[in-house]
Amino acid sequence: MYKPIQAILPVVLLLMLLLLLPYQRDFAFAEEAPQSDGVIVKYKATDDEPINELIEKVEVPKGQTTDKLIEKLEKRKNVEYAEPNYLFKKMEIPNDPAYIDQWHHENLGTEAAWTKSMGANGMIVAIIDDGIDRKHEDLTGKIVNAYDTIRKRKNILPEGQHGTHIAGIIAGSANNGIGGAGVAPNVKLMPINVFEGKYADTANIIEAIHYAIQHKANIINMSLGVNAYSEAFNKAVQEASKKGILIVAAAGNEGDMGKNVQRVYPAAYSNVISVASTDKSDKRTSYSNYDSTVDIAAPGDKILSTLPHGRYGWMSGTSMATPMVAGVAALIWSNEPKLNKTEVEYRLYDSAKDLGTKGKDIYYGNGKVNAKKALEMKTLARPVVQTISDKDIKVTGNIPADFKTGTVSIYTDKKQLATVKINGQKTFAATIAKQTAGTAISTRIIDNSGNKSVPVTFKVEDKTAPSKPSVNTVGDNTVKVTGKAEAGSSVTVKNRSTVLGKANANGAGNFTITISKKQKAGIVLSITATDKAGNTSQFKTVTVADKTAPSKPTVDKVTTKTTIVTGKAEANSTMSIKVSGKEIGSATATNKGTFAVRIPKQKAGKNLYVTAKDKAKHVSEARKVTVTK
Known part of the structure; x- marks a missing residue:
């Protein structure tokens, strides 16, 4: 396995090359069938009717839908239930000889998913990597707007081993009698080379992202990474996300380093689906990184796919798991083109097979990607939810018109706050504990079949005034x-x-x-x-506290005949007159600051020391006055 070399700007491939081997086998695949042919009606049993006569096939009248007919029939008192008369198909597999050795298809449930879609021709997955063998028989006719950021040229690329392998995982041709098959064999690929030798620099990857945006890619696959954050790289990723592009990236192959594992970017950026790796037993591969930023897991161990010069071989790593997720996302989007990026992302998470600790965890994220379930589920319309403040204990909202029965789930990233059962109601109200301002609360509806809406998330408003300083x-x-x-x-x-x-x-x-x-x-x-x-x-x-001593008093002339000393000082201060350290008189200054202190007559040449003390007991400097004749 080639693991990332830690560096600030260089970005290295996350892969493990194990073995190259050709394949030859022969299988067939059945064509797609319509969903249903009318409606099956089950009538309630009566004493007069035997069991085998209680089920009837009813054709859908012209101008009416299957759902409307079912709704109409179920209102009848003698009808126990009505349901679509589903058409079944042979569960055959592609005639590609190496398909049987691509264990990940069975693990993902791609055969069942293909009954819904094998990918739409207009769906484009950009592969930002080390190039691709455009002449490979399993990839011909799939390439659009190929670009080389190193040599600044279109449609001429290095025949990258890593990129070619990833391309085959996503969209290797099915039913062409050679090699294996991709997860979404009918989608288009936009390979963009960013590598020169073993390394790609940040600037070239940013250029590749902008190229993918300009040329209308729906999904970007980045099976590459580095243990260093780049603001410029993050801004390019967020720009692509804002344009509605789904971004999938490898979590990294340093998991066997334990506590020394660092976050790998771009997988750890927000609005990027970070993919971990699993083996045939749905266990985390030892090399797969783990962190709270991991969003989902996928098969990544000993994966057989295309290699340059018409060859096929196995590689392992989160690099291989990432295109599995990109391929399933392409199937979802191809089958339901009206979904937006966020809805596709949540479909991946909601349909994933939970592994490890219940719920989202650091090893598998939301679980292992499940192509079969992802295409069986549907995305419900979101409820309308009123925001609340940190003073409120009720969450209220409106239920979409087409939602009949199920639940409303209200939760934070740490715990479930409330669950409300819905049986035809069009509004809901839930009592919760008061939440701290800034807490993110999510609300989603879930029907009885497990289909979910995308969460409606808001932050609790701050309506509580701060405490007194x-x-x-x-x-x-x-x-x-x-x-x-x-x-x-x-x-x-x-x-x-x-x-x-x-x-x-x-x-x-x-x-x-x-x-x-x-x-x-x-x-x-x-x-x-x-x-x-x-x-x-x-x-x-x-x-405001009195922290300032009064100014030095001013004192009028004192003679040997003086018995009252006068002058000015701080208003209302206490005046003190001392001779040789002994107080000989004191008095309080008026509110205008004048004072008159009675003293005994003093001999000529004696020095008097006059001070003022304020109410805070700060004492001024002493004014020295010499007695004259």
Whole structure:
């Protein structure tokens, strides 16, 4: 097995070449048959009618459909049930001699799927790989708009071994008496070479994706990957997805490295179906990568397909599993061309055979692809669902007009929230636990045959205001307001209606706001937090603390005859006069800041020290005054 060499830009093939061998055998395949010939009616038993006379074949009147006739008949009191009179066909297999050795067909159920479709001629699968043998007898007549990104030329490609093998898995001809058969033998292929030797660079793959978009590919197969994220590559992938192209990519062949496995791109990008590999026993192959990004599994071990120069041989790897999924997707889309990309994707998942842990898991994703079931199922119209907020406990919606009986399933990616039975109702309501804002809730309808709609998904709206912010002490000596609020919220500081400053709380909820200027002690500030949904908290009030000592007082002249010392200081501050460290007088300044402190007469030359202490007990610098005669 050739495994990816870790690099930033180079991308390597995900394959394992085991053996090359020719085949010769002979089988026949029956032509397709119509679905039904009229209706079978089963009448209710009576005492007068024996059992063998209770079933009757009824032809569909001109201008009426089979479904309408069944609906009309089942309304009769004497009818137990009515159903289509299905036409059966011989379950023969293609006359391609190597078909019997392509074990994956039986594993996938392709023969049953082919009774519905072998692929439409207008369905195009782009293979971004290392080229293709365009002259191979099993691939001739299938190639459209081939392109080589290395040499910038059309319709001339390297005869890539890997790409040729993948092409045969997807669309090798059936019933041509040679080789094997592809999963969707009647579809067209758009091979695009991006490799020069062992490697392809990101720029060439991006060019290939754009080429596939421009030339109207329906599906892109990328059996390649690298353990490094590229924003440019991802943007090209998302562009193709937005254009309605279904993208399938290999999950990678490093699974036997255990915990050292890294995510492989493009498989790990969103809107890409990541494919793991299984063997004949439906077990994960040891080399198949596993991760939460794996979406589906498919046969990938010892797969027989086309090789250059008219040969056939086996290869193994997630590279081989990927075109299995691309081929089944092509069958689904060919059979139901009105489906969109998302509906085809969900059909693959909904019809897959669940393997491993029940439900989606890291090894098999949604399960192993099942061609038979995928073409037997149908996609239901989606319900209309009303969004809810984090304050609501009810999910409501409308059921499509043609939906009769079944269930409505409401769930998140972590658990089932509710299931509602439907028996003719056209609306539904389900009680659920309150959900956190931003939680994705999905709703889909499922009929009694297991057919499903594509999920309707929405995020729970945020209608809950943040809690009041917590705010640290704000002093009159600072322009910083700090504290904690809801992470990511916008925090605003106001003095009454005047906004003093704003800032965003970080991921931990911490915020620091620089306000326009220092505020006086005693001023009341209000602080609020507004979340991203526009909900605003109740305001938190903070009184600006006095953190500033009073200014040095001014003192009038003091003489040997002075018994009252006068001057000016901070309003309402407590004045103190000391001599040699001993207080000789004190008083409170008026609300205008004037003061008068009674003292004993002092001798000339004595130094008085006058201070002001505010209510916060901050003491000013002392004013030194020398007594004069």
